Amino acid sequence: MIVLGIETSCDETGVGIVRMSAAGVPELLANEIASSVEEHARFGGVVPEVASRAHLQAMVPAVHRAFETAGLTGPDVDAVAVTAGPGLAGALLVGVAAAKAYAAAWDVPLYGVNHLAAHVAVDTVQHWPLPPALALLVSGGHSSLLAVPDLAGPVTPLGATIDDAAGEAFDKVARLLGLPFPGGPWIDKAARDGDPAAIHFPRGLTGPRDAPFDFSFSGLKTAVARHVEALERAGTQVPVADVAASFQEAVTDVLTRKTVKAAREFGMDTVLLGGGVAANSRLRALAEERCTAAGLRLRVPRPGLCTDNGAMVAALGAHLVHVGATPSDLEIPANSSMPVTEVLV
Amino acid sequence: MLVLALDTSTPAVTAGLVRDGVLLAERVAEDGRKHGELLMPGVQAACAEAGVRLAELDAVVVGAGPGPFTGLRVGMVTAAALGDALGVPVHGVCSLDAIAQAVVSGGALTGNLLVATDARRREVYWAAYEAEGARLTGLTVERPEAVAERIGGLHVVAAAGTMVEGFGLPVLGPATPTPLGLVAAAALHTVPGPLEPLYLRRPDAVPPGERKKVAP
Numbered sequence: 001m002i003v004l005g006i007e008t009s010c011d012e013t014g015v016g017i018v019r020m021s022a023a024g025v026p027e028l029l030a031n032e033i034a035s036s037v038e039e040h041a042r043f044g045g046v047v048p049e050v051a052s053r054a055h056l057q058a059m060v061p062a063v064h065r066a067f068e069t070a071g072l073t074g075p076d077v078d079a080v081a082v083t084a085g086p087g088l089a090g091a092l093l094v095g096v097a098a099a100k101a102y103a104a105a106w107d108v109p110l111y112g113v114n115h116l117a118a119h120v121a122v123d124t125v126q127h128w129p130l131p132p133a134l135a136l137l138v139s140g141g142h143s144s145l146l147a148v149p150d151l152a153g154p155v156t157p158l159g160a161t162i163d164d165a166a167g168e169a170f171d172k173v174a175r176l177l178g179l180p181f182p183g184g185p186w187i188d189k190a191a192r193d194g195d196p197a198a199i200h201f202p203r204g205l206t207g208p209r210d211a212p213f214d215f216s217f218s219g220l221k222t223a224v225a226r227h228v229e230a231l232e233r234a235g236t237q238v239p240v241a242d243v244a245a246s247f248q249e250a251v252t253d254v255l256t257r258k259t260v261k262a263a264r265e266f267g268m269d270t271v272l273l274g275g276g277v278a279a280n281s282r283l284r285a286l287a288e289e290r291c292t293a294a295g296l297r298l299r300v301p302r303p304g305l306c307t308d309n310g311a312m313v314a315a316l317g318a319h320l321v322h323v324g325a326t327p328s329d330l331e332i333p334a335n336s337s338m339p340v341t342e343v344l345v
Numbered sequence: 346m347l348v349l350a351l352d353t354s355t356p357a358v359t360a361g362l363v364r365d366g367v368l369l370a371e372r373v374a375e376d377g378r379k380h381g382e383l384l385m386p387g388v389q390a391a392c393a394e395a396g397v398r399l400a401e402l403d404a405v406v407v408g409a410g411p412g413p414f415t416g417l418r419v420g421m422v423t424a425a426a427l428g429d430a431l432g433v434p435v436h437g438v439c440s441l442d443a444i445a446q447a448v449v450s451g452g453a454l455t456g457n458l459l460v461a462t463d464a465r466r467r468e469v470y471w472a473a474y475e476a477e478g479a480r481l482t483g484l485t486v487e488r489p490e491a492v493a494e495r496i497g498g499l500h501v502v503a504a505a506g507t508m509v510e511g512f513g514l515p516v517l518g519p520a521t522p523t524p525l526g527l528v529a530a531a532a533l534h535t536v537p538g539p540l541e542p543l544y545l546r547r548p549d550a551v552p553p554g555e556r557k558k559v560a561p
């Protein structure tokens with residue numbers, strides 16, 4: 001069974017193709033991504049209209065490339081899956097409309113799926129099967145802790161950011177330090193030459209009375225800004241590497257601490273990382289260290305599968321087809337605030 | 346030749362099947378915020394009524410705007426994906442041209458025609474046409490007052506579209522692109538060029554200025 005997956009929730013137009021064996025083992029055949037990130041760079045963040053325009057231009061060519069890579073053609077497809085939400089409304093709409101048209105034209109079922117659940121499902125194409133897991137999903141658009149007992153079943157949200165997404169904090173701090181957008185890879189790179197203990201930045205929402213599994217990165221971002229401004233006022237050169245390393249340490253310390261705590265509390269012995277921030281080298285290292293110490297198994301898909309892509313949507317779609325989930329109808333909306341408890345519309 | 350015609354450049358979500366210039370079936374749903382929900386079900390309902398399958402299509406024609414962007418893209422990407430999946434050409438036509446073609450074929454037009462649709466932000470998308478349907482001027486996005494000043498010199502005798510109030514012109518229908526108008530506006534026997542939406546406006550986005558200080 002062949003599933004085509006379409007993802008357009010943010011600035012990546014992703015088209016993936018997954019083949020599901022009769023035993024339910026997914027195999028990734030293609031994962032084509034067209035990114036409009038460079039068009040957003042000068043705006044310092046993703047501009048929804050720019051992203052939507054780029055999706056429209058990139059959609060059909062990305063499908064073509066995916067078929068070419070997989071060595072398949074349209075009639076080989078048995079189902080179409082698409083990110084129905086959450087994400088940028090206008091961007092989602094392009095992918096959802098395209099998916100409906102492909103599904104109708106090929107006369108195959110459509111599955112409108114949840115973007116966050118798809119971030120979890122993508123791990124199966126690399127490390128099948130996925131046991132019940134505690135998932136930490138961190139990107140420019142989301143920061144969530146989820147309990148995922150079963151891929152097709154209900155996902156329990158345990159916590160989420162109450163202000164900025166983790167990736168957004170990376171972008172904003174990068175800008176403060178004069179580093180390009182998107183900030184994640186640049187902070188990661190700059191931090192390699194810095195001392196993570198040079199400056200003690202605050203760990204948001206880690207007090208005894210704070211929500212145990214929610215995140216807050218806004219205060220941290222402000223603390224970094226104050227620190228940098230104080231240095232600038234004093235005419236001191238900003239030690240970019242130390243600030244980057246100390247900021248990154250504060251973010252990854254909170255993320256991993258809360259993740260391990262949640263895994264223990266909810267009795268999950270597998271932890272899964274996903275989202276663009278999961279490509280951060282310090283997050284991966286610290287998660288590995290703390291999971292090992294806590295006796296937890298850590299699973300991190302390779303970086304190309306962590307960032308938004310079509311393979312994750314195809315993987316979740318394939319799983320839903322395999323377990324006999326009811327397909328979506330062609331009236332489904334793109335839902336920018338789709339709750340994570342809803343895996344399929 | 347069996348053609349599927351789509352338009353989502355106005356609040357009317359339009360899908361119709363046209364065979365050799367004859368309308369077989371159409372579905373028009375009026376909801377400017379539900380293009381994505383309404384279009385494909387409309388296509389399927391029209392196919393069912395006409396007794397045809399998508400696989401029988403010879404071409405797709407789509408209104409490429411101008412129109413509010415979010416809705417416009419639904420029709421555009423739907424047409425692009427259908428054409429791709431079915432291996433048939435996709436012809437993008439100007440949605441205002443499609444309205445003009447429908448008015449011209451109505452036979453009541455005696456002179457030049459103004460076509461104006463809602464561009465939001467108190468502006469209209471507009472163009473003027475000769476009585477035979479050839480575009481005289483436009484496409485432009487402007488305030489209606491600016492259009493009113495211009496049309497005196499264009500000798501228009503009637504108006505069509507969703508924004509025709511206040512020009513002091515008799516109004517001819519239809520107000521939104523019809524399947525027959527879309528097909529009439531398309532050069533079906535030529536190889537279509539790349540499918541490009543007629544946005545007429547740049548995205549609203551400005552590069553950030555100097556960073557704001559957090560400390561006073």
Ligand SMILES: [Zn+2]
Binds near residue numbers: 115139141275307308
């Ligand atoms: Zn994501």
